[in-house]
Structures are given as structure tokens and as C-alpha cells.
Amino acid sequence: MNKGRLISILLVFFILFMAVEGIGYFVAFKGSPSEGKGKMPSQSQLKAKNQRLIAALRGLSPKGIHIVVDTAENILLLKNGDKVIRRAVVSSGSGNVLEDPTGKRVWIFDTPRGEFKIESKAKNPNWIKPDWAFIEEGEDIPKSFKDRVEEGVLGDYALGFGKGYFVHGTLYTRLLGRNVTHGCVRVGDEDLKVLYETVPIGAKIYLF
């Protein structure tokens, strides 16, 4: 191929590329989409409507005792309305994956996100080991319920927030602040005692 022909081809490609770019610019900035084609309310109507919406949003916001957990920073806030009562360093989900050797089940150890509520509270709780705990340890899954019960690993108290997830204590306090759990929120002994004594069943817990 001679030099002149190569330059011509490159030039054609360049012109085509620039044409497409030009169309892209035109499409992106040709104008704002039309808004509000219906009948417009008056200024006073809008003001009143906005006030109602703000009040409705305030009505939804968490009130009373509730818990907020930041799983990225591993920080738990015990709040009463807007006021922070206690701040605790916690451990939350590792995000690791475990596959059942049969290939039928997969567990992802994330701490769930969103709004939940405290469904149960227990003193000196026992851990009812789920299947994944046995698989992870390379053990056979027991047939009897009593073989699943393990004492003393969840600390002095546990607050359940549904689907088998708990805020509970830990033997591994040096790991507080790290993402090491199977989805539960581990808390240090003193903070856990305060949580148990302060948070009623039905209180909301927000995890993000």
C-alpha cells in the first residue's frame, strides 16, 4: 500500500470519527427535556405542598431508641432520635464466599443492609450452629439439634434482627473494627451490655 493511500484511509477514518463525535455533542446538548406539561399549580399551592412533603418525610425518620451500623467503618451508633447515646467499634461481615462441597449451596457472608428491627433479646445466648459453620470447619453436618448448640461464643447477650442475624459479643475483641464476621455484628462486652439494657424489642436497626 502506498503512503498516499494510507493517509487517505486514515483521513477518512478521522473524518468519520469526528462526525460521530459531532453528532454525540449535538445529541447531548441540543436542549433540556420538556418538564411539567400538565397544569401548573400556583406558588402558594406549591409552598403548601412542599411543607406537607417535608412533614411527611420527617414523619418517616427514625424516632426514639435505634441503632445505626456503618459496616464500612465498623462503627455502631446507639441513638435516641437525633442524639448519639453511645458509639462502639464493631466487626461486621467479611464478604467472603463459602460453597457447599456438593455445589448446591453458596453462602455470602455480608452483613445485610437496610432497615430491620430488633426481634429478640437473649442473655447468655447459645449459638445454634448453621450448616455453613460445619462445612467451613470441614465437619459433617449433625442430624441432631443438640449437636448444633454451642455455648459461650456469642458473649453475654444477643439481639436478633431477623434471618439469623444478631448483634452479639465476641471472644475475639482484637478483631473489633475489622470485617471478619459471617454477617452478624460483633460488639465488645461493655457496649453490648449497654445495648442489651437500652434497646427494646421492636427498636429499629439501620445498617449500611
Next chain:
Amino acid sequence: MKKLILITLIIALCSCAFAGLFEENQFLEAELNLAKKPNIYFVFDLEKKMVEIKVRGTTLREFPIEGVRLWGSPPVVSYSKLIKKTALLKPKRKEIKPKKEKDSDEEQDTFQIEALELKDMPSSYKLLFDNGMRLLVSPKPEGFFGWIAHALRTTLWYVVRPLESAINMLLKRPFYALRIEVSKDDARRIYWAFPEGNEAILYNP
């Protein structure tokens, strides 16, 4: 003449106030829709220059936006669901290998944490929403290599966005893009806290 100027000024101020109220109304309506659900949602508020993590109308955490670049004409309020997060170095979940036998005490002493943590999250990534919005999050440039990366991203922005606009026009799909700069740590926190499937509001008054 003075009267005419005064009347024009009053009309202009009234229409500005009305437009502001109308935009606020759209935003509040959108937020109330999200706040009724028990899910975490995000607000990208370009007026306050803030990214907010919210639930039930309450801000759980907020991150200041250090820089904004817009492509196309996004509506004042856009309400959408995150469908995909893409990054050059996407964090990979670690797979747990079941133990063959019980660890000895010695092995437990040398225990290494294998987990996805905040430090593993990318600080430069793209969020794709179901209404066609592309939201690029990048760290505020710091140091020589930071500025080089920033220059490359800016160049790519002006080369790739027109192509995407043209392609989406042909496919008759809506398209607009937004690039925000936040601190490196905040970029990681946003990536962590924003799972696919969650919803967000872009407020661009």
C-alpha cells in the same frame, strides 16, 4: 423607565422563586417515594454539592463533592436504580476453603484476616443506572500520578461521551452522564455502601 425595570425585576424574581419551589417539589416527591421503603438510598445533591446516604428521609452519612462535570441534559430530578458498578480493579470476594481438619493452636496464632474491607474498594469507578444515567466517581487528584490520571480521565470523558451519546441516540435510549470528584476515601465508602439494586436521586437544580 424605572418602573419598567422594577416590574421586570419583580417578574424575574417571582419566576425564579416559582422554579425553585417546583424543583424542590419534584425532589421531595421523589425522596418521599424512596423514604417509604426500608432500603438505603443515595442522594447526589449537586446544589449542596453533597452525596448523602439516607434511609427514611434521614441522612446516615454524607460526603462532600469536590468537583462536578455533566454531559447531556439531565433532568432537575432523576430517580433511578443502580444496575451495575464497573471498575478497572473490581474487588473480588475471597472464597473460603473448608478446613481439612481442626487448626492447631499454633495455626490460630498466625491467623490472617481474609476479607473484603474498605481499603480493597476502588476509588475510581462507574455507576450505571436504569434510566440511562452514567455516574463516574473519581478521586480528587493528588500528586503527580494523580494529576496524570485526572488528565487522562478528562480526555477520555470528551472522547467517549459523544460516542456514547451517538450510539444511544441510534438505539433510542436516554443517555446522560455525570462525573463527580470526591476524596479517595469517600469514593471507596460510596462504592462500599451502594449495592446494585439500590435506588438514588440525582438533584440538579
